[in-house]
Structure formats: structure tokens, C-alpha cells
Amino acid sequence: MFFDQAKIYVKAGDGGHGCVSLHRAKFVAKGGPDGGDGGYGGHVYFMAVDDLDTLIDFNGKMKWVAKSGLPGEGCNRHGAEGDDLIIRVPVGTMLFDRDIDDLMIKDLTEVGVKVMVCKGGKGGKGNKSFAGPTRQTPRFATDGKVGQSRNLRLELKLIADVGLLGMPNAGKSTLVSRCSAARPKIADYPFTTLEPVLGIVELRGYRRFVMADIPGIIEGAHDGVGLGLDFLRHIERTNVLAHVLDTQPTDGSDPVDNYQVLRNELSRYSPVLAAKPEIIVLNKIDLAPESDIIEDIKSRLGKKVYTISAVSGQGIRELNEAIWQELHEE
Incomplete structure (x- = not known):
């Protein structure tokens, strides 16, 4: 606990x-x-x-x-x-x-x-x-x-540079373990993460930043549904938010709709937190080899999207560099 x-x-x-x-x-x-x-x-x-x-x-x-x-x-x-x-x-x-x-x-x-x-x-x-x-x-x-x-x-309130947000089972814990030495509990069922996890991400050139993973957020979280809002305080100090989206959610939900749910719950919790710079991460692209699915999601979001596979490591280096650049943008 x-x-x-x-x-x-x-x-x-x-x-x-x-x-x-x-x-x-x-x-x-x-x-x-x-x-x-x-x-x-x-x-x-x-x-x-x-x-x-x-x-x-x-x-x-x-x-x-x-x-x-x-x-x-x-x-x-x-x-x-x-x-x-x-x-x-x-x-x-x-x-x-x-x-x-x-x-x-x-x-x-x-x-x-x-x-x-x-x-x-x-x-x-x-x-x-x-x-x-x-x-x-x-x-x-x-x-x-x-x-x-x-x-x-x-x-x-934990102190981290970037906070990971996402629906349960979006792959946030796998992403933290891929990027750092942190070893959160990972399993193929919702709400595996029951407490915040910090990981130190190290890049070339002796650069580093701290990444925070919190339990997944679901619709209605602002009314006490699920676990996420109990831990949102731990990303209030972050400088950047990374929204992690599952390319093909097992519950049949739509990734774009899930992103809107995250944004809505975040705004209801704290407009200040919702106004922080964001990076959108489309995870599990190894499970969606058809490029038209990914392109459709990116088109509907209408924002810059980083595609990764936290399991295979595809796109991780580019994502970490993008986070670093966002953290140090003048």
C-alpha cells in the first residue's frame, strides 16, 4: 500500500x-x-x-x-x-x-x-x-x-519531470520499465498499477529526466470511479504530461475517445494541470501492423503523435528525445 x-x-x-x-x-x-x-x-x-x-x-x-x-x-x-x-x-x-x-x-x-x-x-x-x-x-x-x-x-507529492497518463492497461508500466530501471508490476489486466512509480530515464550525453507512472484513469474518475484521481497529485509538479494511448484496446474502445476522456477528467480535476504541455504517445503499434489504423488515429487526433511499442522498444529513443526537448524548450 x-x-x-x-x-x-x-x-x-x-x-x-x-x-x-x-x-x-x-x-x-x-x-x-x-x-x-x-x-x-x-x-x-x-x-x-x-x-x-x-x-x-x-x-x-x-x-x-x-x-x-x-x-x-x-x-x-x-x-x-x-x-x-x-x-x-x-x-x-x-x-x-x-x-x-x-x-x-x-x-x-x-x-x-x-x-x-x-x-x-x-x-x-x-x-x-x-x-x-x-x-x-x-x-x-x-x-x-x-x-x-x-x-x-x-x-x-512526488517530484518528476514527466507524468504518464492513460487508461488502465494502456502500457504505461511497460513504458516506464523499458525507459528506466524501474520495475513496476506488469500484467494483462486493468489497474495492475496500484501506486505511483518513478523511473529515471538516462539519455546519451549524460542527460536524464524522471518519469512518473500513476494508476490508470477511467471515465468518471472525478466522481471517485477507479483509482486515478487519488494519485493525480503526484504529477502536479511535472513539467510535461505524456498521454499514453492503446492502439487497439482489448475492451473495444476507441483510442481517440479515450484521449478525450483523459483530457476531460484532467480538466475536471485541475485546469492548471490540464494546461501543462503534452505529448501524445500511441503504444502497442506492434499489435496493429496495418498502417491505415495508425494513420486514421493520428488523423483524427489532429496533433503530433509519437508511435511506439513499449514491448519491443520501437520508437522509444525518439520519444525520449522528444520529451527531453519539450522539457528544455525555452
Whole structure:
């Protein structure tokens, strides 16, 4: 199961309490106050890393708390500070404050970016801090402050250069596996892909781009039919969309009609996403050797179409070069 959303509670550490202590030593009948301050509580940070790709670490763990500071001690010894809590999340994770109308706190789009979400409590003052000319032996100290807390919502949007769209069984997973080292599950039935898959496509001249495959989209997806719209967020960051069409769908549907369904569902989900540059890919041409079928589809679409066979590799190099050019078009 792919975990791309989570709701959690985070809390910074409390400050340690100040200490009440009076100096005691041989030959010193009335030692002064020597109670130390409490230590600061640990802060809570989120940090984007590249060795995670889901939010599965938050499955079943909803409470994340940093260490509290230790109390002060006699002999003017301050309490140790609580350790910070650094919560590692995949690049592309967005943080929202559920207590403030789902306000976005941060969008972690780069590796190594770290953001503090809760500040640790300040340590309390020991009685040494309150000594003065008019109060030479204070017998009180202050408590540490409570660390900040928040109810957060985490949402992951994968970061890729090109997103693959298509009906179930259009061959998107085969295309990703052909173009990259990614190995998604592939089978001859709809909805084989149940979660997003990223693949790195490498071209000559040390060029590369990231391709994202998401579960197939069917008509009515905007009303919750099928799986596709649950994962469309993962291609919102892409720069180019590749519509993968099956030349001869096994369900007898028309490839051109399928393209229109994809465009319609995309527009209903997000006009911004629908406005992204697109590349149309006509897959499985090895199953339609009659050129008139392919030419008819291309003619009816009325747009530039790249014909490929993800199984045999025919047309793959030309497609990848076209995607690269589209990504780097001024």
C-alpha cells in the first residue's frame, strides 16, 4: 500500500525546572544560593531526504515528541538540553497545520531542507538567578516552559519531470520499465498499477529526466470511479504530461475517445494541470501492423503523435528525445 498522506501530533520538549539549592561546604556556615537553571526542551524539525519515497513511517505512529530538558542542580549546574527531534520525510512532502484551517507551513521540495515546526520550552531559572542585594538567599525557582505542539497533516507529492497518463492497461508500466530501471508490476489486466512509480530515464550525453507512472484513469474518475484521481497529485509538479494511448484496446474502445476522456477528467480535476504541455504517445503499434489504423488515429487526433511499442522498444529513443526537448524548450 502506498502511503502519501498522514495526520500526526508533534510536540517539542518541555524546559527543565530550575533548582533550589544552597551552597554547603566545610567552614561555610551560610552558603549562598547555587541552584542551576533547567535545560531547554528539544525542538521539532522536518527534513527532506532522498532515501524515502512514501510516508509509511507515520502509519500507526501518530505522536512524535522531542526530549525535554533536564532540571538544574546544585553547585550552579545547569540541566542538559533535550535532544531535538528531526523527522525525516520524502522530498515533495507538504506540511499543513490542522489547527489553523490547514494552513501550509512548508513545501519540502529539495533534499536537505529542514524546517522547525515546534520550539522547545525554555528552561526554568534556578534560585541562583534571583539572588541580589535585597534578597541574598532566595528559596524558590521557576518551572520550565511547556514546549510548543501542533496537529499536522502531511501530504506527499512526488517530484518528476514527466507524468504518464492513460487508461488502465494502456502500457504505461511497460513504458516506464523499458525507459528506466524501474520495475513496476506488469500484467494483462486493468489497474495492475496500484501506486505511483518513478523511473529515471538516462539519455546519451549524460542527460536524464524522471518519469512518473500513476494508476490508470477511467471515465468518471472525478466522481471517485477507479483509482486515478487519488494519485493525480503526484504529477502536479511535472513539467510535461505524456498521454499514453492503446492502439487497439482489448475492451473495444476507441483510442481517440479515450484521449478525450483523459483530457476531460484532467480538466475536471485541475485546469492548471490540464494546461501543462503534452505529448501524445500511441503504444502497442506492434499489435496493429496495418498502417491505415495508425494513420486514421493520428488523423483524427489532429496533433503530433509519437508511435511506439513499449514491448519491443520501437520508437522509444525518439520519444525520449522528444520529451527531453519539450522539457528544455525555452
